[in-house]
Amino acid sequence: MAYQNRLYVWDDRFLYLTEGIASGLTQRHTVTLLVSLGEAGFRLGDEQGRVTDYPAALIGNQTARSLDASRAPLLSMNFDPQSYEYHCLAAMLGRQAVRPVIVTPGRIEPATLRAAREGTLDAAGLFRLTTALPRALSGYWPIRMPMDMRVIHIAQKIKKELPLTSTLEELAAEVGVSAHRLRHLFSDKLGISIKSYTLWARMRRAVELIAHGESLSVVAHDVGFSDAAHLTRTLKQFFGLTPSFVARGMGVRML
Structure with missing residues (x-):
């Protein structure tokens, strides 16, 4: 089949x-x-x-x-x-x-x-x-790990408020720390910089919008890219997929 x-x-x-x-x-x-x-x-x-x-x-x-x-x-x-x-x-x-x-x-x-x-x-x-x-992987084992709820909150906020974005200073003030401290906390607990995480969140949103039929120019503007060509290059770098393939070559389901 x-x-x-x-x-x-x-x-x-x-x-x-x-x-x-x-x-x-x-x-x-x-x-x-x-x-x-x-x-x-x-x-x-x-x-x-x-x-x-x-x-x-x-x-x-x-x-x-x-x-x-x-x-x-x-x-x-x-x-x-x-x-x-x-x-x-x-x-x-x-x-x-x-x-x-x-x-x-x-x-x-x-x-x-x-x-x-x-x-x-x-x-x-x-x-x-x-x-x-x-x-199901041979050798997989659950681990113990300390987690900071401030980091979880900021990660969720970055994703959920798109296409709106908060500055690093605004995010830090929301959880009562300095911008420098938030940078360190985020990287330490999630293993990724807050800047990289924000870009990742934008790419995920771009896939969702493309799958729902939005034009590339609209998607590029929504996720903060200068033009559709820049978006296409970045999407391909992240996912190995072109926007046209996302739009026509697959079924996308947001859960």
């Missing part, structure tokens, strides 16, 4: 299921789990042009990699720094930029995955799938 490419987006994660894709170097602010859904596997290339085959792999945040998954369907599960799984998988990666992983047989129900690929899995089942995927 042929399946449509599908993108499921939550506040702190997104799941991409594709029948085949090849892209140049991309660099995301997520920890990404890639799993081939066929026997052929996929290939990752680094900035030096070295290429390695994998059946499944973890990719660290801000790691530039090219992808060739043209030989088999692919699952791409991406966890935002705001999610608990991001930090568990980052600990599993350690200092490695890319790590081959093994998905324990039988831990993911084929019927659930098939329904996600067909677009018939409900919201509860989809979210349960995103939490089951990390736990």
Whole structure:
């Protein structure tokens, strides 16, 4: 059966299921789990042009990699720094930029995955799938981590108030710290700078708007880019996808 490419987006994660894709170097602010859904596997290339085959792999945040998954369907599960799984998988990666992983047989129900690929899995089942995927990895272990609610609040605010934006000083005042202290807290607790996180939030919003049929010029203005060409280049760098592919080549569901 042929399946449509599908993108499921939550506040702190997104799941991409594709029948085949090849892209140049991309660099995301997520920890990404890639799993081939066929026997052929996929290939990752680094900035030096070295290429390695994998059946499944973890990719660290801000790691530039090219992808060739043209030989088999692919699952791409991406966890935002705001999610608990991001930090568990980052600990599993350690200092490695890319790590081959093994998905324990039988831990993911084929019927659930098939329904996600067909677009018939409900919201509860989809979210349960995103939490089951990390736990299906051999060697995965939940970690203990201290979290600062001020950081969680600011991360949520950055996403939820778009296209409006607050200055760093305004955000800091909202949680009762200096701008310098907020920069340090955010990077320390989420593992990403507040500037990079804001750009990531804008890219996620851009995908949503494009999927809903907004023109590129409108989307570019909404997310703070000078023009549609700049938006297109940045979107491709982050997701490995062109706006036209997002608009016509996949089903997008915001959850």
